[in-house]
Amino acid sequence: MTVSAYNFAYLDEQTKRMIRRAILKGLAIPGYQVPFASREMPMPYGWGTGGVQVSAAVLVPDDTFKVIDQGADDTTNAVSIRRFFEKTAGVAVTDDTAKASVIQTRHRIPEMPLRADQILVYQVPIPEPLRFLEPSEVETRKMHSLEEYGLMHVKLYEDISQHGAIATAYAYPVKVEGRYVMDPSPIPKFDNPKLTMDAIQLFGAGREQRIYALPPHTQVVSLDFEDFPFEASKADHACDLCGAVDSYLDELIVDDAGGRLFMCSDTDYCSTRRAAGHVGAQGVPVKEDVA
Amino acid sequence: MTPLLQVEAVSKFYGARIGCTDVSFDLYPGEVMGIVGESGSGKSTLLNCLAGHLPPDAGAVRFDTRADGLRDTVTMNEPERRMLGRTDWAFVHQHARDGLRMNVSAGGNVGERLMAVGARHYGDIRNTATDWLGRVEIAADRIDDRPSAFSGGMQQRLQIARNLVTGPRLVFMDEPTGGLDVSVQARLLDLMRGLVREMGLSAIIVTHDLAVVRLLADRLMVMKDGHVVETGLTDQVLDDPQHGYTQLLVSSVLQV
Amino acid sequence: MMIQVEKLCKSFTLHNQGGAVIPVMQDAQFDVAPGECVGLIGASGAGKSTLMRMLYGNYLAASGHIRIGGVDVARAEPREILALRRDRLGYVSQFLRVVPRVSTLDVVAEPLLRTGCAPESAGARARDLLERLNIPRHLWTLSPTTFSGGEQQRVNIARGFAYAYPALLLDEPTASLDAGNREVVLALIEEAKARGAAIVGIFHDEAARRRVCDREVDVARFTPGLA
Numbered sequence: 001m002t003v004s005a006y007n008f009a010y011l012d013e014q015t016k017r018m019i020r021r022a023i024l025k026g027l028a029i030p031g032y033q034v035p036f037a038s039r040e041m042p043m044p045y046g047w048g049t050g051g052v053q054v055s056a057a058v059l060v061p062d063d064t065f066k067v068i069d070q071g072a073d074d075t076t077n078a079v080s081i082r083r084f085f086e087k088t089a090g091v092a093v094t095d096d097t098a099k100a101s102v103i104q105t106r107h108r109i110p111e112m113p114l115r116a117d118q119i120l121v122y123q124v125p126i127p128e129p130l131r132f133l134e135p136s137e138v139e140t141r142k143m144h145s146l147e148e149y150g151l152m153h154v155k156l157y158e159d160i161s162q163h164g165a166i167a168t169a170y171a172y173p174v175k176v177e178g179r180y181v182m183d184p185s186p187i188p189k190f191d192n193p194k195l196t197m198d199a200i201q202l203f204g205a206g207r208e209q210r211i212y213a214l215p216p217h218t219q220v221v222s223l224d225f226e227d228f229p230f231e232a233s234k235a236d237h238a239c240d241l242c243g244a245v246d247s248y249l250d251e252l253i254v255d256d257a258g259g260r261l262f263m264c265s266d267t268d269y270c271s272t273r274r275a276a277g278h279v280g281a282q283g284v285p286v287k288e289d290v291a
Numbered sequence: 292m293t294p295l296l297q298v299e300a301v302s303k304f305y306g307a308r309i310g311c312t313d314v315s316f317d318l319y320p321g322e323v324m325g326i327v328g329e330s331g332s333g334k335s336t337l338l339n340c341l342a343g344h345l346p347p348d349a350g351a352v353r354f355d356t357r358a359d360g361l362r363d364t365v366t367m368n369e370p371e372r373r374m375l376g377r378t379d380w381a382f383v384h385q386h387a388r389d390g391l392r393m394n395v396s397a398g399g400n401v402g403e404r405l406m407a408v409g410a411r412h413y414g415d416i417r418n419t420a421t422d423w424l425g426r427v428e429i430a431a432d433r434i435d436d437r438p439s440a441f442s443g444g445m446q447q448r449l450q451i452a453r454n455l456v457t458g459p460r461l462v463f464m465d466e467p468t469g470g471l472d473v474s475v476q477a478r479l480l481d482l483m484r485g486l487v488r489e490m491g492l493s494a495i496i497v498t499h500d501l502a503v504v505r506l507l508a509d510r511l512m513v514m515k516d517g518h519v520v521e522t523g524l525t526d527q528v529l530d531d532p533q534h535g536y537t538q539l540l541v542s543s544v545l546q547v
Numbered sequence: 548m549m550i551q552v553e554k555l556c557k558s559f560t561l562h563n564q565g566g567a568v569i570p571v572m573q574d575a576q577f578d579v580a581p582g583e584c585v586g587l588i589g590a591s592g593a594g595k596s597t598l599m600r601m602l603y604g605n606y607l608a609a610s611g612h613i614r615i616g617g618v619d620v621a622r623a624e625p626r627e628i629l630a631l632r633r634d635r636l637g638y639v640s641q642f643l644r645v646v647p648r649v650s651t652l653d654v655v656a657e658p659l660l661r662t663g664c665a666p667e668s669a670g671a672r673a674r675d676l677l678e679r680l681n682i683p684r685h686l687w688t689l690s691p692t693t694f695s696g697g698e699q700q701r702v703n704i705a706r707g708f709a710y711a712y713p714a715l716l717l718d719e720p721t722a723s724l725d726a727g728n729r730e731v732v733l734a735l736i737e738e739a740k741a742r743g744a745a746i747v748g749i750f751h752d753e754a755a756r757r758r759v760c761d762r763e764v765d766v767a768r769f770t771p772g773l774a
Contacts, residue, residue: 133392133395146369146370146373147370148373148377148407149407150377150403150404150405150406150407150408151403151406151407153406153411154392154395154399154402154403154406157398157399157402157406157413157416158395158396158399160413161396161398161399161417161434161435162396162435224411225411225412225413225416226411226412226413227412227413227414228413319626322626322629477647477648478647478648480646480647481646481647481648481649484646488660488661505644506646509625509626509629510625510626510629522625523607523625524604524605524625524628524629526605527604527605527606527607530600530605530606531559531600531605531606531607533560533607534562535562535563538561538562538563539562539563542563
């Protein structure tokens with residue numbers, strides 16, 4: 001079977017309509033988990049099937065598409081999803097955050113602030129922030145509908161009592177517009193303050209069959225205690241390649257002697273800075289002809 | 292004086308079978324009422340109807356709310372009823388694991404109700420939790436242990452602390468001493484007596500143990516086959532039972 | 548009158564023994580004025596204890612009236628009787644119903660605490676009574692569970708006299724006491740009378756009865772079939 005035998009962006013138009021309705025409902029009720037009829041996709045659950053279905057439903061032929069996995073454009077997951085839409089939708093693709101109109105992401109928000117004409121699509125493994133404390137879906141739905149969120153603070157309380165601080169470092173729960181408590185997907189809590197942004201943010205959970213959304217400029221507050229306020233933490237270091245002090249860093253062990261290297265997790269941000277002449281402690285200047 | 296709880300003709304059926312039928316009584320502030328009867332007599336069904344866990348098929352359960360006075364909790368909307376459930380009401384289950392979060396520390400268990408009503412200061416929550424663990428005789432250094440590491444009696448005391456921390460006015464107890472050793476029961480009963488008096492609590496205690504109601508309850512209701520067969524002062528019902536079933540119940544108690 | 552008993556009747560129906568009805572009291576009638584002590588007399592089985600228990604609301608009256616402190620015990624709601632027992636009507640039974648783990652001091656102070664008395668003065672009153680009734684000091688912080696019968700009886704008396712009830716029921720208060728403690732209890736009764744308490748008592752100890760009782764009521768008069 002040829003690629004042209006598929007509908008634009010793989011999913012049939014009726015399915016896309018169904019997903020778009022879920023997206024619109026999600027945008028109308030920020031932070032509320034909208035159930036949707038998740039389809040089988042040609043990739044296993046856990047590989048971004050929710051994000052892929054949301055992307056398929058929002059892509060139009062003149063979009064420019066970017067995919068990142070933990071900030072990187074060049075990991076297997078990112079490359080395969082990007083190629084999937086190159087093949088099934090024929091859309092332009094890019095690594096450049098500024099040039100992309102739709103960005104699908106796993107576990108990061110790009111460092112560069114997004115614009116009002118961009119859409120950020122998150123892959124979500126477990127959309128229910130209360131799940132690990134309350135196993136019953138019936139009960140968690142009731143808790144959301146009645147705004148009974150005391151349990152969420154129990155989790156943070158347990159963190160402090162066991163670790164002396166809120167140890168939750170990713171998938172840090174937030175309250176949306178003073179109403180729904182939401183799991184921002186497993187982004188590092190460093191990214192939480194960026195959740196209030198100019199772009200539309202859509203969250204898709206394929207296995208769990210849920211879509212939720214944050215319209216532009218939505219108020220998103222990270223839960224905390226008065227005496228243990230939320231802190232957006234990162235490694236206390238600058239990027240060894242580009243010298244950035246404001247970006248979220250990955251830590252790499254580079255030799256058997258335990259030598260370490262910190263580098264931006266957002267590869268596009270790092271390479272853009274290096275191209276502009278920024279050099280970190282272990283970096284080398286980028287030559288014109290190589291770049 | 293306004294009753295704290297006004298129960299009027301409450302009935303609950305399971306299909307054609309009677310759960311409890313036509314139960315009425317008033318409970319006044321500070322009163323402790325026992326409900327006794329054998330297994331299947333409808334006492335737990337009644338308790339669950341009163342506490343909002345089961346919708347009765349008929350009747351009214353009016354609670355003297357702080358804001359609006361007597362309100363029927365049966366027809367009240369669910370958010371309001373659940374709010375009562377974590378503020379003015381408390382429910383102590385027979386099995387501690389039904390009333391505790393077994394994978395959350397003792398402190399977290401006690402703190403949950405505080406956080407549910409808006410407490411957001413970790414230090415204050417922890418101090419209150421420590422204070423309450425002390426009041427139910429659990430050592431402060433156990434605050435970060437999970438209830439799964441506690442004995443049955445400790446779990447039950449923890450459940451009581453978790454329930455009373457928000458200063459409820461009405462406590463529902465379902466066989467609170469069931470399944471505990473006699474010595475552990477005595478300690479728990481003494482603790483509950485003290486708390487009831489100090490806090491001026493009203494309580495409804497369902498049990499089949501007549502010794503428990505004699506110690507804890509001012510008033511007694513005897514149930515059989517879903518019907519209330521006798522009510523009165525606890526010592527009067529136990530010492531001068533009027534109904535045949537109550538006489539049988541009282542005379543069946545083994546003397547030690 | 549502090550205590551007024553009028554046309555009081557009582558019978559027991561034994562539902563599990565063929566529904567046998569045993570009448571035990573017929574038209575009991577007597578009054579007790581403040582500061583007065585009335586002794587109930589009659590042979591064993593005549594119904595002295597039954598009458599006493601009815602006065603306290605422990606046994607249910609079949610008909611008639613028991614007016615004590617503004618409440619008709621024969622037909623009052625449980626909460627009215629509870630309130631009456633809290634601040635108007637005391638009862639010293641023959642046996643202490645022991646609550647496990649509660650210290651002797653707290654057992655004695657409890658009736659005072661229930662009426663809102665400050666813990667310090669309640670404790671002081673409890674210590675004073677235990678002292679007078681010769682309960683050794685080292686036992687005060689222990690639960691009376693393991694005390695001897697006589698010690699438990701004295702703890703029970705201390706508890707009964709801790710609060711100054713306007714009406715007081717005494718069931719054999721001097722039974723099984725030695726001469727010294729008996730004297731203390733009689734003094735307590737006299738003090739209660741002096742402050743105006745209306746007292747109904749059962750005393751098998753005739754000398755004690757003669758000393759504290761102003762009048763006697765023969766319960767046999769109210770026994771069905773004997774009158």
